[in-house]
Amino acid sequence: MxxxxxxxxxxxxxxxxxxxxxxxxxxxxxxxxxxxxxxxxxxxxxxxxxxxxxxxxxxxxxxxxxxxxxxxxxSPYKYYSTRDILDYARNKDEKPFILILDEIEDPHNFGAIIRTAEVCGVHGIIIPKRRNVGVTPTVYKSSAGAIEYMRIAKVSNINNTIDELKKEGIWVYGADMSTESFCYATDLTGPIALVIGSEGKGISKLTREKCDVIVKIPMVGKITSLNASVAGGILMYEILKQRIIREKK
The missing domain is CATH 3.30.1330.30 (Ribosomal protein L30/S12)
Known part of the structure; x- marks a missing residue:
């Protein structure tokens, strides 16, 4: 593309x-x-x-x-580095809020995620160089222009990047239904990297093992999974809500 x-x-x-x-x-x-x-x-x-x-x-x-x-x-989109994202957060005197996408291949989903991330105050998005859609025309359009205000980094190895983020004091949270921990009952106010898995497979096994905490979204219907952009949106708003509440205390 x-x-x-x-x-x-x-x-x-x-x-x-x-x-x-x-x-x-x-x-x-x-x-x-x-x-x-x-x-x-x-x-x-x-x-x-x-x-x-x-x-x-x-x-x-x-x-x-x-x-x-x-x-x-x-001119093609100029991707950022992970360091650029971290520096951007710290220059704003804010705790890093990073999104890691594990093989999101649908450009409409990616664009929707970018749009929500920008609204929720995400400092940057990290994607793998392989098996993940890049910044294509469909992504631009689906993001409704939010791409212009979002730092996106392409990395060779997501798991190595997670290790690097942990060294920077960032906690890594994965979104997966196979856990007892609900997102609303988990403290998400610190320096955070949220991992969202692919539309079909979810988070890969090795990446899941790299996460410090796995959280899930409460669901009571008969459908047991959500679109990646919807799940990501719910979790991003939960993080934003908790940060706002913490700041007001």
């Missing part, structure tokens, strides 16, 4: 408002209604080339199939 395209009006607007390097923008000919005017104004302000293109040409280039008449060509 390409990592040099942003598709959709909201995603392109957020890219224009950030420091993202945009090479040029394609806009469907005759499309002058609504938020497209915001895009044109921001592009003019930044001196970015805008080309009117036949919608069929944009359809051919689009990878999401839902470009809303606009595509931006960008």
């Amino acid at each position: 390409r990592e040099d395209l942003i598709e959709g009006r909201n995603a392109v607007i957020e890219a224009l408002r950030s420091d993202r390097t945009i090479e040029q923008i394609w806009v469907a000919s005759g499309d002058t209604k609504g938020s497209i005017n915001v895009i044109l104004a921001l592009a003019k302000e930044k001196g970015i080339v805008v080309k009117e293109m036949d919608r069929r040409k944009i359809d051919q280039v689009s990878e999401t199939g839902n470009h809303q008449g606009v595509i931006a060509y960008i």
Whole structure:
């Protein structure tokens, strides 16, 4: 999947408002209604080339199939390092709040996770270089522009990275139903890295063994599992809630 395209009006607007390097923008000919005017104004302000293109040409280039008449060509996403994420948290004088994704392959899930992570104050997301979707056009669009404000690191080995985080004083929590510990009854207010497993397999066995604590989400229905982005969202909000309560005491 390409990592040099942003598709959709909201995603392109957020890219224009950030420091993202945009090479040029394609806009469907005759499309002058609504938020497209915001895009044109921001592009003019930044001196970015805008080309009117036949919608069929944009359809051919689009990878999401839902470009809303606009595509931006960008410099590929510049991934961060784990150290960048840690430094960002500490420069803000905050306890690190990191998300580790263990082989998330669905770009819609990844985009949704990024969007929730940004809202919940996550300092960065760590993904493996293999068997995990990268920052693709679908991820951009699904994140609704939140990707512009999130530090994402690609690492060769998730388990080695977990060891490094532990040396930094960070506790690693894994999300898995095979435990008696509920997330709401677990103290999640310290420096934390939360591991979310893949849509089908969950957290791999070795990674699960690396976790300091395994927590689960309470469920009372007949369905025994949740979508990765939904499970991640519930847990991220629980961490945020506990941190807010702790700060008010």
